Amino acid sequence: MEYYEVIERRRMVRNFREEPIDDETIERIVSAGLQGPSAGFSQGFAFLALESPADRECFWATNEHNAQPERVRRAPLVVVPLACKDDYLDRYAEPDKGWTDRDESRWPVPYWYIDTGMAALNILHAAVDEGLGALFFGLPDADWPAFREAFGVPEAYDPIGAIAVGHPAEERVESSADTRERAGLEEVVHGGDWGEALR
Template identity: 80%
Template sequence: MEYDEVIHRRRMVRNFREDPIDEGATERIVTAGLQGPSAGFSQGFGFLVLESPEDRERFWSTNEHNVQPERVRRAPLVVVPFACKDDYLDRYAEPDKGWTDREESRWPVPYWYIDTGMAALNVLHAAVAEGLGALFFGIPDEDWPALRDAFSVPEAYDPIGAITVGHPADERIEGSGDTRRRKDVEEHVHGGDWGDTFR
């Protein structure tokens, strides 16, 4: 599948079949996530990949504040992307970066979350390229301790959300993308000056 087609076919799938995913497809999807950029090549992210019914059920049991319906929980793969701020602070305290401390205030925005988000988008695109569907959803911070405890995740790692991956069910569940229109290029892209159109 051409990349342009992957981008245009990507949407959030909210209804999955239970059919298993080919093992090779899972590996390609997860590996694609690792190809995302990261500031200073810090690579301060990690994935928790849950395939077995037991692991997935353990994950769902930690989601007390954002309970997903059964049609989402049927997905045979859950990928949880985690961001690690410490990796970035450590990396930018190294000699080649010119800083001598780990001062967080030097960062204009939290790149650990941005980079992990880009890694997550790679997972979403890779799922489409494999002929599958995926859904990204948030994990409220009230549920982070339970998630960390359930899977022995170090305190330094923050889940930016979770991604369910699987074969879309025949019945499509509408989301915001179905009830709201995608804005035109002219509304998002500005050329030369914010008040100027792109083309």
Template identity: 55%
Template sequence: MEFADVVARRRMVRNYTDEPVDPAVVDRVLTHALHAPSAGFSQGWAFLRLDSPADVARFWDAATPPGDGSDAWSAGLRRAPVLIVPLSSKAAYLDRYAEPDKGWTDRDESRWTAPYWDIDTGMASLLMLLTVVDEGLGACFFGIPADRVDAFRAAFGVPADYKPIGVVSIGHRAPDRRSPSLRRGRRDLDAVVHRGRWSA
């Protein structure tokens, strides 16, 4: 598939069939994630791979309040046979930039204009989403509710210095309803690109 086609076809898929995903495809998805840029080549990311029915069920039990999942949206998403949880490590970046070639020995967070540990892990997630499209499958990036993060950590033994920035579901697409969010339409270039100077 041409790269332009991959980008044009990328969308969030919230309904899956129960067909399994080839583990080799998941390997490729994760391998491509490692090619994301990272500040100082810190690579302060980790990826929790959940691709057994037991692990996927344990994720949903931990990451959602009891009783959630009965609506059509959740039911379709829960059929995804693979979940990958990208996690970011701020400590990896603060440590890296305290090394001699960077020289910020005080590890002061105020030096960072943005949380690159989260940004870089987000870019790795986007590479996963694009790879899934190239493989002819569907994916969705969604978040773990803030009040369920501790339960998620406990269920999978995630260390305190790694933060889940979201979840990538992967599976074979099933027909689904058009998302209400899509009614907003995609903003065009003139609305978002400012040449040389910010314009209203």
């Protein structure tokens, strides 16, 4: 599939079949996340890939404050992207970056979350390229302790959300994308001045 077709076809899928995904496909999908950019090549992200029914059931049990319906829980793969701030603070305290400390205030925005989000988008795009569907959804921080305990995730790693991946069911579930129009180029992209169009 051509890259721009992948971008155009990507949407959040909210209804999956129970049909499994083969191992090679899963490996390609999660490997796509490794290609995400990261500040200073810090690579301060990780992914927890939950394939077995037992692991997925354990995950859903920790998902108390943003519980997903059964149609989402049928997805045969759940990937949890995790961000590690310490990796960024450590990397930028190294000699080639010119900082001598790990002061978090130097960062204008939390790149550990931004980079992990971009890696997650690679996974969403890879799922489309494999002919599958995916749904990114939030994990409220109230559920993080139970999630970390269930899977032995170190405290330094924050789950930025989760991605359900699987074969879309024939019956689509209506979403905001069906009831709202996508903003156009002229509304979102500004030229050299905020009030000017791109061209």
